[in-house]
Amino acid sequence: MATKKKNKGILKKVLIIVSGLAFVFFSVSAVVNMIINPQTPVSTGNETPGGDDLMDSQIEREIAGYQSVIDDEPENRFALERLVELNLQRGDLQGALPHMEKLAEVHPEDERYQEVLGIIRQGLEEQQNPPSEVPITPETPENGE
Secondary structure, three states: OHHHHHHHHHHHHHHHHHHHHHHHHHHHHHHHHHHHOOOOOOOOOOOOOOHHHHHHHHHHHHHHHHHHHHHHOOOOHHHHHHHHHHHHHOOOHHHHHHHHHHHHHHOOOOHHHHHHHHHHHHHHHHHHOOOOOOOOOOOOOHHHO
16 A cells, blocks of 8 residues: 555656656747747738728728717717727827717716817817927027126
8 A cells, every 4th residue: 555655656756757847848849949940020011001091991981880870879989989089090189079079978977088078179279279389599698798
C-alpha cells in the first residue's frame, strides 16, 4: 500500500515536470518561429487614396439608415446617439446639433447629453466667430533703454 502511494507521488511529479517542460518548449518554439519568420502587416485598405471617400460614403449610408429610424421613431435613443456620433466623425457640428438637442430634451436626467450639447454649441459658436489672432511681438523697452 505504501509503495502504491509512493509510486503515485513519483508519477505525479514526473507528469508535472514533463508538462512544464512541454509548455516551455512550445512557448520558446513559437517565439523563435516569430523571430525567424516575421509576418508582414496586412493592409486594411484604408491606405488607398480613395479610402477617405469610401469611409465618407459608408458614414453617409449609416446616417441615412439611422435617419429613417428617426422618421419612424423620433425618440429612438440609440439612433439619435449614432446620428450624433456619425455627424461628429465627419466634423458636422450643425448636423449633430438637432439630434443632441432631442436627446437632451427626451432624457433630461442624463447629464452627459447636456454636457455634449454644450460642447457642440460652443464649437459652433467658435466656428462662426473664430478668435482673432493677436500678433505676439516682443516687448520693446520705452525710452530706448
